[in-house]
Amino acid sequence: MNASRERLARQLAEAVAEALRVDLTHQERALLVVSGGSTPVPFFHALAAIELPWERIDVTLADERWVAETADDSNARLIREHLLSGAAKAANFVPLTTADATPEQGVDTVATRVEQLAWPASVVVLGMGGDGHTASLFPDSRELGLALSTDESVVAVRTPSQPQARITLSASRLHQTRRHMLHLNGEDKRAVLATAMAGDDVRELPIRAFLACPLAIYWAP
Numbered sequence: 001m002n003a004s005r006e007r008l009a010r011q012l013a014e015a016v017a018e019a020l021r022v023d024l025t026h027q028e029r030a031l032l033v034v035s036g037g038s039t040p041v042p043f044f045h046a047l048a049a050i051e052l053p054w055e056r057i058d059v060t061l062a063d064e065r066w067v068a069e070t071a072d073d074s075n076a077r078l079i080r081e082h083l084l085s086g087a088a089k090a091a092n093f094v095p096l097t098t099a100d101a102t103p104e105q106g107v108d109t110v111a112t113r114v115e116q117l118a119w120p121a122s123v124v125v126l127g128m129g130g131d132g133h134t135a136s137l138f139p140d141s142r143e144l145g146l147a148l149s150t151d152e153s154v155v156a157v158r159t160p161s162q163p164q165a166r167i168t169l170s171a172s173r174l175h176q177t178r179r180h181m182l183h184l185n186g187e188d189k190r191a192v193l194a195t196a197m198a199g200d201d202v203r204e205l206p207i208r209a210f211l212a213c214p215l216a217i218y219w220a221p
């Protein structure tokens, strides 16, 4: 692994841990929302090694593929394998899937689960794909307009460019946080982010929905 990406992951983990510590001085439970994908793995390892009152911390996802938790591309599996270990094992993880066959069938159950958490979250750590998507707010999601505008907490999404149906926290729910952090690596993503910053069409590059949050950007080459 590229040393600057490892260093960035540690810096992000320290910032997230500090945010959780601060919030836990004045509230009983704190909520951390993380993203899936390949980028956050070293961040998860760094965060898992930090001593925190993890038993008072809930962790959930920005989005999930509607697959079994045992599937290779399950974000829940990623969290269980890379974050919920070491000190962080005591955290309460709240997944975004159910045993229902489709996200449309499971969405209400997931919404109830999500809404019971300690909002506003302490931190939402977003990722970004090369197409400017974040969470499962993809430019070509049929439900993108809904996910950007609804007051519902979660939305089932079907996205032609993606092999699986997904479920995502809505933009309004992802905005319910004290801090937004964006974690990304590589020149290609830096270029996409620069394009996003130079325009304002959220449907073209959904990451734009979070650029004015304010958003702390953690980028490494």
Ligand SMILES: O=C1O[C@H](COP(=O)(O)O)[C@@H](O)[C@H](O)[C@H]1O
Pocket: 035, 036, 037, 038, 039, 040, 062, 063, 064, 126, 127, 128, 129, 130, 134, 135, 136
């Ligand atoms: O599909 C997804 O991709 C993005 C970015 O993934 P990465 O592998 O390039 O890090 C991620 O932020 C999002 O949560 C995930 O569902």
